[in-house]
Amino acid sequence: MSTEDRKEREKEQRSNQIIDAAEEVIFSKGLARATMTDIAAQAELSKGTLYLYFKNKTELYIAIARRGSKILNKRFAKVFAGDFTGLQIIRKLGDTYLDFVKKNPGYYRAFMHYESLNDVEILRKSEVAKSCEENRKEALGFMVRALQIGMQDGSVDDSYDPRQLAIVIWSSTKGITSMVYMKEVGHHYKVLDEMEFETDRLFESFIKLVGTGIATEQARSNFLTDGH
Amino acid sequence: MSTEDRKEREKEQRSNQIIDAAEEVIFSKGLARATMTDIAAQAELSKGTLYLYFKNKTELYIAIARRGSKILNKRFAKVFAGDFTGLQIIRKLGDTYLDFVKKNPGYYRAFMHYESLNDVEILRKSEVAKSCEENRKEALGFMVRALQIGMQDGSVDDSYDPRQLAIVIWSSTKGITSMVYMKEVGHHYKVLDEMEFETDRLFESFIKLVGTGIATEQARSNFLTDGH
DNA sequence: GTCACTTTCTGACTGACAGTCATTTTTAAA
């Protein structure tokens, strides 16, 4: 049925049109100040229509997060195209993430908000949340893959469990990135004002730290047995 | 004036009574579902009174975060009492933080919310936010101090800038901790369900990673110049 | 072209809640 196909496509378009409008409004005013009526006006639709495509405001915001994570994952995927060692890939994944956050603070804020949601039941029912979750899984998968490559080519210490290490690196990268984000957007975290550092150098230190930590020659890592 | 002193004390008490009630309600229902009327009822006061002590709901929640950070800082301070190397102190600071988050998820959620606030102007005016900020600064100060001790006693590589390294370690610790938090509270981050890891072991890996990264013998850290 | 039926869209309406403020109650000192 060609008509049905077209309708399907049109639905998709409407949905995207609404997400476009929501980004426009939410990225500029912030989630709290952005009203559904604002978004409807921006999308040149009525408020009721928004609710035909998204169950509620939160789900619409999750749709934005999903879009962001899709874009990010595409960039991650590109990193694997080049001819690099695992360790180099890990570095490039970090660079990519950091660059994404700096250039797309709106998406980053959507990520943070998504992660802070805790009404698990509501999220379980949401299709949008489900596919957003898929993207997050994929992102972590990239990290695991990079580590496995690194362990094979000898650039990464293989005494770690790659999946566990992936989570460690991924989450600490997120910690750093969140700090960089705060510094970049002029967040209220005062410590950052006083410490006059460049965010790039901060990230550089982090990379050095992680790199030293996971690089081969595990002899290095025996200090812990004394220390604890 | 003895009367004035007493009044001062009573004000302080009321304020604490309200924060107690707010914790009770918000920790059990979550911020969004907790209404100011709920909190007032729990505090056995009227809604209006809440607004005599806190400008708005957000400021009340920040007061909770402040209380949490005060408790946490006290624990951090205790770590320095023992006779440990800098590297050991860093480890213990991490342990302390992790333990705090596990046992006080409500405070941790308040921290996260506080950090996600972005209306800088409103925060600048808030006394509560200001003192909360002081606590955060103090927390980072502990990390800086631990690193300096480590660099002096030779347990930490002194080729890093201690303040920059403090931010790196502090923020990556926060990243890890946030992951542990999600795992512990049954967050919706599906990847975590599938990866059957124990949060303690995750943290162990992180400590190993950081420890290896910052421990002395900087020869280890030269890999980057090749890798990038 | 028109009819009958379905899908999509609309915006006035509802309920819930944060925050206000005129009024009442309590306290303190004369």
Added chain:
DNA sequence: TTTAAAAATGACTGTCAGTCAGAAAGTGAC
């Protein structure tokens, strides 16, 4: 007891997310 200041109250207001009965547009058969 009086009076003035301080503290507390809760009915009220404005805003906004989310709903729903009905209007409009689209579809396909004849």
